[in-house]
Amino acid sequence: MRWTLQPKPDTTTIQHLAEALNVDTIIASLLIQRGIETFDQAKKFFRPSLDDLHDxxxxxxxxxxxxxxxxxxxxxxxxxxxxxxxxxxxxxxxxxxxxxxxxxxxxxxxxxxxxxxxxxxxxxxxxxxxxxxxxxxxxxxxxxxxxxxxxxxxxxxxxxxxxxxxxxxxxxxxxxxxxxxxxxxxxxxxxxxxxxxxxxxxxxxxxxxxxxxxxxxxxxxxxxxxxxxxxxxxxxxxxxxxxxxxxxxxxxxxxxxxxxxxxxxxxxxxxxxxxxxxxxxxxxxxxxxxxxxxxxxxxxxxxxxxxxxxxxEIEAYNSDRKDADKKITQEALAQILENNEQDRYTTVVYEENWHKGVIGIVASRLTETYYRPTLVFTKSGSKLAASARSVKGFDVYNALHACSDYIEQFGGHKYAAGLTLLEEQYPSFKNKFEEVVSTTIDKKMLIPEITIDTLLELDQITPRFYRILKQFGPHGPGNMTPVFMTEGVKDTGYGKCVGADEKHLKCKAQKNEVAIGCIGFGLGPKYNLINQKQYFKTAYTIDENEWNGEVSLQLKLKDIN
The missing domain is CATH 3.90.1640.30 (inorganic pyrophosphatase (n-terminal core))
Structure with a gap:
């Protein structure tokens, strides 16, 4: 993963906002990164009002x-x-x-x-x-x-x-x-x-x-x-x-x-x-x-x-959906390896019997694995139907538009779309889509990116800091959960891999006498970077962990280096 540290806003602007809101400079900096620079803008952000809905x-x-x-x-x-x-x-x-x-x-x-x-x-x-x-x-x-x-x-x-x-x-x-x-x-x-x-x-x-x-x-x-x-x-x-x-x-x-x-x-x-x-x-x-x-x-x-x-009944449908998407994802990954297509700029797979209802989820799973614009096709009546998913920064809708000579119809957004085409057009479309993406995508977009809002020290993570941070929600595009980076931390010595297949990483990060619990989903393979008390840097979000009725703050690790 590539780590991108957001530029730090102007120091004077940070200072002014911190004083106006009576918050620390880290909170002020996070607000400015979200386009909030005045007391009134901050009030609207922290206290959304139905009066501000448009006519x-x-x-x-x-x-x-x-x-x-x-x-x-x-x-x-x-x-x-x-x-x-x-x-x-x-x-x-x-x-x-x-x-x-x-x-x-x-x-x-x-x-x-x-x-x-x-x-x-x-x-x-x-x-x-x-x-x-x-x-x-x-x-x-x-x-x-x-x-x-x-x-x-x-x-x-x-x-x-x-x-x-x-x-x-x-x-x-x-x-x-x-x-x-x-x-x-x-x-x-x-x-x-x-x-x-x-x-x-x-x-x-x-x-x-x-x-x-x-x-x-x-x-x-x-x-x-x-x-x-x-x-x-x-x-x-x-x-x-x-x-x-x-x-x-x-x-x-x-x-x-x-x-x-x-x-x-x-x-x-x-x-x-x-x-x-x-x-x-x-x-x-x-x-x-x-x-x-x-x-x-x-x-x-x-x-x-x-x-x-x-x-x-819907719970049963959801259970069936999980089984179907797991099975189809495995088949799609096998198809990519079989056709020796691991090094393309796109993932385009097709199997006529795949369940049309889950191809969108499968496209998302494949994007997680190979991190590139992805299309999963299945047979739908006399035509082929596909779900498209993209990677951060790349407009898959525009890419499909550039392939429209081979498509019956398509629609959607920058990151997710759907299309249908005639079966005989599939090979030509697949080649054209690869050509369009390979010539237009910035190659950096093919490496997953963690955008880090700001550097943070462990002793700055206080209950008051987290109380204010919680009010940044609800989160989503345009207002993502703040991601922090701390350098020079080490595990207290009890770090271990947990979960099925030991996929996840649990440890306690320590720096300057301050220690805080961490969980890293999917980071089990990085255990060797933290054992024997070696120093590492980590990108993370902060949330609460409830265990036996006790609530404590924890770091949700996104990556470690």
């Missing part, structure tokens, strides 16, 4: 979306809430449908089948709406590129309102309203909302006409916080406010479906990381292994007994 009507087409939905509600039309089968899509559908159901009984939900219909708006979904006398579809977390589908719906007398956050293509669909902060002609001040976030702005706008305040909408923010974490959008600006209050809801008054999923979890306060690793995979498992509607049903269920039943 939803600043989003292009919001007025059109609201008036069309209000017309449908007033005239008793059937409305269908449509969303994708991932966490962002299913939470969006749960959010908007449960809100609209407080205003009308004629609300249907629809999640496309991952295997029969694939990603985004489907002709089958539109036909279903037509067959059921549905005259308005509100699509969430998808639709920005559905030009032909929206035109098809129009021919059948069905209107569309689209709420998306993906990058638009050259044309915008001819819908009644297209809400997407990434539209070039949209002047909405915050561009990084997830799909569920755009859905929340829509209910915020509808609520104004119902004489409701933002406080009436607070119970929906647990869904928004979950989508923000799962979709890996920046936790800055408006997303930070939504995630902050959403976590409060999850920890104090979660919806019945969350209670059911968390019934086995003994942790008192969940962070956004816990949400990403405990709640999100379970929601995702329904769409991966069975059908996304199972997740929507759980998220909108109001009877605990029924919700517990749904949750146990």
């Amino acid at each position: 939803p009507f600043l989003m292009k087409d919001m007025d059109l979306a609201v008036s069309r939905i209000q017309k449908a509600l007033a005239e008793g039309e059937n409305i269908m809430v449509y969303g994708d089968y991932d966490v962002d899509g299913t939470t969006s559908v749960a959010l908007l449908s449960s809100y609209l159901k407080t205003l009308s009984e004629q609300i249907a939900t629809y999640i496309p089948d991952r295997y029969e219909e694939g990603y985004g708006i489907s002709y089958k979904g539109i036909d279903y709406a037509h067959d059921n006398d549905i005259s308005l579809i509100v699509a969430l977390d998808c639709g920005i590129k559905a030009i032909e589908k929206v035109a098809y719906a129009k021919e059948k007398g069905i209107d569309f309102v689209i709420c998306d956050h993906h990058r638009p293509g050259d044309k915008i669909p001819d819908a009644i309203a297209v809400l997407d902060p990434k539209r070039e002609d949209c002047e909405y001040p915050y561009k990084e909302l997830c799909g569920c976030g755009v859905g929340f702005k829509l209910i915020q706008a509808i609520a104004e006409g119902q004489d409701q305040t933002i406080n009436d909408l607070l119970p929906y923010l647990d869904l928004v916080a979950t989508a923000i974490g799962a979709d890996i959008v920046p936790v800055t600006g408006e997303n930070r406010i939504l995630a902050y209050y959403g976590l409060q809801v999850i920890n104090t008054n979660p919806r019945i479906g969350f209670k059911a999923m968390l019934s086995e979890v003994k942790k008192e306060t969940l962070t956004i990381t816990d949400v990403v690793f405990m709640i999100a995979p379970r929601i995702n498992a329904a769409g991966r292994m069975k059908h996304g509607l199972h997740a929507v049903n759980l998220l909108t269920e109001e009877n605990l007994e029924t919700a517990l039943q749904y949750a146990s």
Whole structure:
């Protein structure tokens, strides 16, 4: 791994902020690195306020979306809430449908089948709406590129309102309203909302006409916080406010479906990381292994007994998902070795029987192993479908765009995308993708990077320091958990490898008479760097360790040298 120490901010600016906030210079320096340089900015950062959410009507087409939905509600039309089968899509559908159901009984939900219909708006979904006398579809977390589908719906007398956050293509669909902060002609001040976030702005706008305040909408923010974490959008600006209050809801008054999923979890306060690793995979498992509607049903269920039943089914799907992704990852790694492709700039693998629901997870696992832009293909109907994952700093969406001659369709973000192509195009695409990446990627990006915020001495890690540090959350892109580096430390002599296959490293770092416990997940192979009390330097985050009812601070090692 390469360690990159962030440049230290200007000393005078650090001093001024430290004095204004009555904090030490390390805390002030961390804030400045996150773009916070004044008392007022720090107040907004540490005390996010719902008053700082933007007016939803600043989003292009919001007025059109609201008036069309209000017309449908007033005239008793059937409305269908449509969303994708991932966490962002299913939470969006749960959010908007449960809100609209407080205003009308004629609300249907629809999640496309991952295997029969694939990603985004489907002709089958539109036909279903037509067959059921549905005259308005509100699509969430998808639709920005559905030009032909929206035109098809129009021919059948069905209107569309689209709420998306993906990058638009050259044309915008001819819908009644297209809400997407990434539209070039949209002047909405915050561009990084997830799909569920755009859905929340829509209910915020509808609520104004119902004489409701933002406080009436607070119970929906647990869904928004979950989508923000799962979709890996920046936790800055408006997303930070939504995630902050959403976590409060999850920890104090979660919806019945969350209670059911968390019934086995003994942790008192969940962070956004816990949400990403405990709640999100379970929601995702329904769409991966069975059908996304199972997740929507759980998220909108109001009877605990029924919700517990749904949750146990989803637990079983999640267990199946784990087995499938482990097996496919092993097969993919074997394929790379067999084809002697360890030294390429890209990883592109294909097997027609791989489970389409887990290829995204497998792509992430392969990226962890070989650390390069990765695509995992499987057969989907008459075509091949793939999930793409990238490495820090490299835009895989742009790379796919450069290969578009060989692709049927694609969509996504800088670091994660999906695509389909014809089987006969696979070899040409694979070569082209390798060529594009090898000629455009900065070779440094192929070595995993640890970005270190600042140097820190062990005696600076005090309970007060950690109390303030905790308030930097919720974390995510744009506001990552602070990473520190300490040089010249040694183990007190009791360091050892722990866990299955002795994969992890447990030790106690000591410097200048101060010793603090450490855990390094996956760092077992580096034990030889700390034994016999030799000096080493370490990059780490700080968290709490609870053992036998005792809570103490510990270093979570990211790497040692």
